[in-house]
Amino acid sequence: MQSFNIVVYVFAAIIVASAALVAFSRNLVYSAFALLFTFFGVAGIYVMLSADFLAAVQLLIYVGGILVLIIFAVMLTHRISDVEISNQSLRPAQGALILIGIMAVLLGVIFKTQWSLEGQLEYQATTALIGDLLLKKYLLPFEIVSVLLLAALMGAAVIVRKEVRGEQSGGKS
């Protein structure tokens, strides 16, 4: 189990280091690109926990989709290369409150969860299991999420269409 631990710690180090870069870098673009390594490390941890399907989906959705959108948004930011406007620390008191709240929730989860101990970890294909659970036990939440996503999609389409109309009638940019 020694080498297993080493690999897990390497991935954990990648996650912590790149997440620190995301949070503390003075350059917003660096923060965005550092997320790539964070997501990669999380996918690695998923693989070590025998969640193979989740690891691949993590890369596919977060790196291929969400990260690219974040980078787009960052690049469209006004005066992006201006260090003064990016990543300032604002309102430390409120920030500390949120931090404490999140830590409390995380600690609660950590102490409540029934962790599987070393040696109990079973490597097996999880794809079919996840499919079964989604379409049988958790069908209702799954459908609700689908409807939510559909609503978001239609909302985005509506917002974009309004902009085009304003451009045609008013001639404003």
Next chain:
Amino acid sequence: MRYFADWIIENLEFTRAIPSEYVYLIIMVVGGLLLLLFVVPMAGALTFVERRVAGKMQSRIGPNRVGPQGIFQFVADGVKLILKEDIIPTAADRRLFKLAPYIVFVGSFLTFAALPFSQKLIAADLNIGILYIFAVSSMVVVGIIMSGWASNNNLSLLGGMRSAAQIISYEVPQILSVLAVILLTGTLGMQGTIKAQGWAPQHWFLFHNPFAFIAFFVFFISAVAECNRIPFDIPEAESELVSGYNTEYSGFRFGLFFLAEFANVYVISAVAVTLFLGGWNTPFYLPTGIWGLLPSAVNLAGLITFLIKTFVLVFVCMWLRWTLPRLRVDQLMTVGWKYMVPIAFFNLVGTAVWMLVWGDKSIAALLGG
């Protein structure tokens, strides 16, 4: 690779002393190096073949000076790229500029780990093989945007942005068309998908049912678009953007972009062969028992079959590149969202209905009774 590692641990005396984890580790590293030894010369040779094919199609000669018929041209090009000065523009973001080519190359090289070559020859037969290939190749987009941004050049940035928009758009129909095949096999593994097909064309998924037939073309067109090749090469459109996101790169870093592009062409062709064209299936079968472990002629026949099919598709990519004009940006998006995505959805539903009515029987099976 796994069965090979197990065989070594069981049968070779000197490995008993070492913990099996280290044997696996060494074999993984060796396997990776072997793949690299395959990918780099193969991608290099493809650059030469591409230029010769282009020459023939345009009634000119192409490179024919270095070696017989110019076959050592890619070696000369490689040496030139390595020896060339590595220029970093003063205005560029140095760290990201240096990092970007590696991310692009790693993203496309990682996919080779799950690509099958023959019955026994595959680095890792993952049970999520096809999903893994799409997942790691999504890293390429980030690398391309990074190179476009770090170059600090309008044309590069524009190329990087176009590339990202294009890859994200065409990923949708590509994955939807692959889903049709996944429905038919019920597995995400590459070897499992090939085993579900036969050696004869009527047993390939291409001719399994009308929807799978259309799915192949949707998949191949979107895959060509994902590779940023003509007719979908607006990210590097020479007449508009000089060379797009890799304009500022020179020397070895430019070489990495180039290698990644040609490696990607091989990857999409190999995936298409695996999913739709029967993979390594030959009329021969592996003997069972002790003989099945040997590197047999059947295995070699499978390897040759797979490579021939793949390189035929690679040739089709080159053929498209030198015969079709480039699409405009808005045309590209129209093709992607208004035609490819609805067709892919139609295919998915159609395949599901087919399976509801006839199960996993193919047309050939229905006609044959």
